[in-house]
Amino acid sequence: MPQLCLNPASGNIGTVLAPQGIVDVVGLAKSYGSRLVLHDLSFSVRAGEVVGLLGPNGAGKTTTLSILATLRGADAGTVRIAGFDLRARPGAIRRKLGFVPQAIALYPSLSAYQNLDLFARVQGLSASEARRSCAAALEEVELSDRANDPVATLSGGMKRRLNLACGVVHRPEVLLLDEPTVGVDPQSREKILKTIRALARAGATVIYSTHYMDEVERICDRVLLIDRGRLVAAGTVAEVVALAGEHPRIEITFEREPPPNWCARPLLSVNSVAGAERNKVELKLDNLSQVREVLEQARAAGGRVLEFSVHSPNLSDAFMTLTGRALRDAEPA
Amino acid sequence: MLRTVAFVFRNEFRLFVRDRAALFMLFLAPIVIIAVAGFSLGAMYGAPSRRVYVIPLVNHDHGAIAAAIVRGLSHRGALRLSEQPDLDSSLSFVARRDDAPMAIVIPAGTTAAFESGKTALVRVYIDPVKRIQASAIELQLSRLSRQIAATARRRAQKALAKRTADLRAQLDRIVARTRAIQSEFAEFERTLKGSRAELASAMARRMRARMKTLRESVQAAIERSASAQKAQLRGELARKQAAVAAVVTYLGQLQSSKREFERWFASLKTMAGSHASEIPPPPRFPAPPSDRVLAELSRPLSVSIHTPTIPALKPVFDASELPPLAVPAAPRFSLDVGRLLPAETPVLPGQFGWRERSLAGPSATVNSFDQYVPGFGVTFLLLDVVWGVSVGLIDERDWGTLERLRASGASLVGMMVGKLSSRFVVGFIQMVVLFAVGWALFGVELGRSPAMLLLPTAAIAFAAAAFGLVIACITQTRDSVLPIGAVAAMSMSAIGGCWWPLGFEPQWMRAIAQWMPTTWTMQAYNDLMIRGLAPSSAVVPAAATLGLGTLFLLIGIVGSPRIYK
Secondary structure, eight states: OOEEEEOTTTSOEEEEOOSOSSEEEEEEEEEETTEEEEEEEEEEEOTTOEEEEEOOTTSSHHHHHHHHTTSSOOSEEEEEETTEETTTOHHHHHHHEEEEOSSOOSOTTSBHHHHHHHHHHHTTOOHHHHHHHHHHHHHHTTOGGGTTSBGGGSOHHHHHHHHHHHHHTTOOSEEEEESTTTTOOHHHHHHHHHHHHHHHHTTOEEEEEESOHHHHHHHOSEEEEEETTEEEEEEOHHHHHHHHTOOOEEEEEESSOOOTTOSSSOSSEEEEOOSSOTTEEEEEOSSTTHHHHHHHHHHHTTOOEEEEEEEOOOHHHHHHHHHSSOSOSSOOO | OHHHHHHHHHHHHHHHHHOHHHHIIIIIHHHHHHHHHHHHSGGGGTOOOOSOEEEEEEESOOSHHHHHHHHHHHTSTTEEEEEOSSHHHHHHHHHHOTTOOEEEEEOTTHHHHHHTTSOOOOEEEEOGGGHHHHHHHHHHHHHHHHHHHHHHHHHHHHHHHHHHHHHHHHHHHHHHHHHHHHHHHHHHHHHHHHHHHHHHHHHHHHHHHHHHHHHHHHHHHHHHHHHHHHHHHHHHHHHHHHHHHHHHHHHHHHHHHHHHHHHHHHHHHHHHGGGGGTSOOOOOOOOOOOHHHHHHHHSOOOOOOOOOOOOOOOOSOOGGGSOOOOOOOOOOOOOOHHHHSOSSOOOOOOOOOOOOOOSSSSOOOOOHHHHHHHHHHHHHHHHHHHHHHHHHHHHHHHHTHHHHHHHTTOOHHHHHHHHHHHHHHHHHHHHHHHHHHHHHHHOOOOOSOGGGGHHHHHHHHHHHHHHHHHHHHHHOSHHHHHHHHHHHHHHHHHHTTSSSOGGGSOHHHHHHHTTOHHHHHHHHHIIIIISOOOGGGGHHHHHHHHHHHHHHHHHHHHHTHHHHO
């Protein structure tokens, strides 16, 4: 069972697991020259679990996944995947892994099927197995009708889906996904997430690197917040958000600047009134049930509300709270 | 690893087949370039030109030489003469027309100079821009010059032969006359010597006769003298003999008287008694000659006088002592016509020229495509394989497929081998196709054993694939691999003799060329296709190419981490 623990490196509190998972990372460190990329990173992932690796650009997510995918060596620390030590048995680990890189790692001039077939065969599938697996993978990512089209002719979303399919065509036990939805349209994104959920349901262990916190919230059992190569927090989304001590917020846009003290009972605090947009007000709430009360007070004070939005605390808020930095500049559409 | 090699190999072919630009570069582009180069530069290799060149000609001579030049050049199918009034018009003609690479000026007096044995020079004005075309025409002009000179030489040779024959006849007559004189003189000498011998003989005979007469007369005189002397002597002797006999008688008597005296004296002494001692002794009589002497004296003288005999006189004349016959020596004419004139009609020095012959056969004409099909084939093989390998590796790295394959369990070595071997096969097939097209379309010579062409082909395809790995290590980005790969491949082709014969290059460049696989490959191709050498001639060049390819491969393996870092 996960336990809420203090991360000794960051001083933050999170959920870490005893090193008994299908993926165990202990004290992982990596630097490129003088630049420290990973510092004493430890976590564990249980079989069948979907774990989100969340952090801003440059946090160390891709490096972590590259080390797990046996593409890069670590300077320190140990990694065990499916019971194999990464340093001692990289070949055995590769057989257990499915790796979906951040880039669309496909051959543009080959057809979707040919790309799948290559990776299936390289992973050791026989010709007949590869045929079946390729067809299934194409079906899964809804690209069967484009199987024989060159990748270069596919849309960006289709390429992303095919990119995912190439990583899972051989049904790996552990799936490493490095920002698989970057730059895709919402439809394709949904399909990708759907596929990942299906894989997880089928028993695959998924480590999902992203800086889209909503994706983590939607598909991940747990989340690992990483910043500057350090594990900031770990646990379920709710646990991490709670760990940051965040509250819901409401942002109200009035027709004109509201009268002073319109809010008879300051709920918590008036968080901000932007200088140039003095008709906007953001309030922290104790809970979401206070939304109605706030809006009524505004109307009673004569302020005409043009629009309002309610913001529940999320991982981005938690990250900001925990690190003092934004998780990313913009959220996906 | 073999599995990885096989799948990467197959995948490379799939990628290649999908790449229309690569297919174009692989087959169509080289065929087009080969055709263009072969047709346009064929003249460099002596191939008959299909183009007609116009040569402006200024004729200030109007003599036999000028006529021969005009006639000779007019008969060349690829040339047409255009008579021009002066040099300026000729030069402007050459400058404004691209089919006129040169102008010819025949100066006044060219024929006269030539016929008088002086050097006759025709001036040729070359447009440097059309140097190659001009060179081809110069070759024809050179042939024509040789023909004109040869014709003149043959004529001179005939005239000289006739004059020599006349001279020989005259000399033969002189020699015959000289020999007759020599013969007459020899006869005279023989006659003279005979007369001299007869004279000597006659003189000797007469001398001997006269000597005999003289001897006989002297002998008679001597004998007469001796007889007279004998008689006279005999008388004298008789008289002397008589006197001696008287003396002898006296002496006999004296001797008796002595003995009687001695007896007297002895009786005297007896008679003197005591006084006998006082009587002095009588004088002593000399002892008379002995009786023998006296007998001798009394013996009659017998004197004989021999008459001397005159020995036979030898004639004092000896023919050999005659003074030598001062016959002047017969004149010795050493008129050796054979020496005065050579055994054969003297010949003018022949022309020093050359005639092309192929190393392998009678035809010295080279099909320019024999150079350009393998030459440009190797160039495009290098371009395609070097680009294929280097761009392929860099693309895979940039696409992320390389990492993905590695994460999928494919070994780096297996991927390398798969990629290189597929590009090797592509390059090999490319050359085979180009040779086939060259043979079918351009009639290239495939040598004694066409199959042997596969050996250098395999070697250069291997070296090119390995060199592609080196280029990938050096460049590391797609943007730089294309220009650097192209420059490297084309430089290697140019220096290695793919575009022109290696002999065109300076020594230092040829030294560099020894380190290029293209050099050895072209040597093998030229040996097999142009020189027609034995198939085994390709073994060493192919081995050298393989050696350099292996060197490239080692460098590439050492540097390959740079590609993936």
